[in-house]
Amino acid sequence: MKNWKLYFEKHLNRKPKEQLIKALSFCASKNVALDLGAGTLIESRAILNNGFKKVIAIDNAPDVGLFVKNFNDVRLSFKNISFKEYNFPKNKFDLINAQYALPFNGEKGFNTLFKKIKNSLKNKGVFVGQFFGVKDSWNKKGSDLVFHKKSEVLKLLSGLEVIEFI
Numbered sequence: 001m002k003n004w005k006l007y008f009e010k011h012l013n014r015k016p017k018e019q020l021i022k023a024l025s026f027c028a029s030k031n032v033a034l035d036l037g038a039g040t041l042i043e044s045r046a047i048l049n050n051g052f053k054k055v056i057a058i059d060n061a062p063d064v065g066l067f068v069k070n071f072n073d074v075r076l077s078f079k080n081i082s083f084k085e086y087n088f089p090k091n092k093f094d095l096i097n098a099q100y101a102l103p104f105n106g107e108k109g110f111n112t113l114f115k116k117i118k119n120s121l122k123n124k125g126v127f128v129g130q131f132f133g134v135k136d137s138w139n140k141k142g143s144d145l146v147f148h149k150k151s152e153v154l155k156l157l158s159g160l161e162v163i164e165f166i
């Protein structure tokens, strides 16, 4: 597992990601959200501040514990597990946020993971997140991340209405 300590320190005081703020405006209802690879929990906080009743945050990095300790909001439920270990409930989430997180799952089991994510969305639920392109600078021999061509991403997104693809 990668050590995220420096990344977290760098990101500590930033604003919530713009893509998430945009996605929030498309949420038809705001009951439960899932934040995958939640890191410093900045996006989890923004989701709750936007009116969600609950956020489940998943991240397998041990360092996230400190952010959870300082979060002070009972509407957050944090699970220190990997995406693969999470038992995705069906038809549950109004929003699934995955900022710069899913590619770190690696190629093995990625398609199954994304199928579970889609099945976990409620009707009219919103997914926001990134895939890393094949030209990404991290796409080096031996990398254990997964990189996608645009056509592959569009295939993964099948069954969802694409609101914005950049």
Ligand SMILES: C[S@@+](CC[C@H](N)C(=O)[O-])C[C@H]1O[C@@H](n2cnc3c(N)ncnc32)[C@H](O)[C@@H]1O
Pocket: 004, 007, 011, 036, 037, 038, 039, 040, 058, 059, 060, 061, 081, 082, 083, 084, 098, 099, 100, 101, 104, 105
């Ligand atoms: C690039 S950081 C992004 C963190 C945060 N979403 C942000 O945008 O600042 C990737 C995050 O995903 C988490 N992560 C990576 N692989 C994971 C996995 N397989 N299961 C759960 N979390 C994972 C890391 O611990 C890290 O917090």
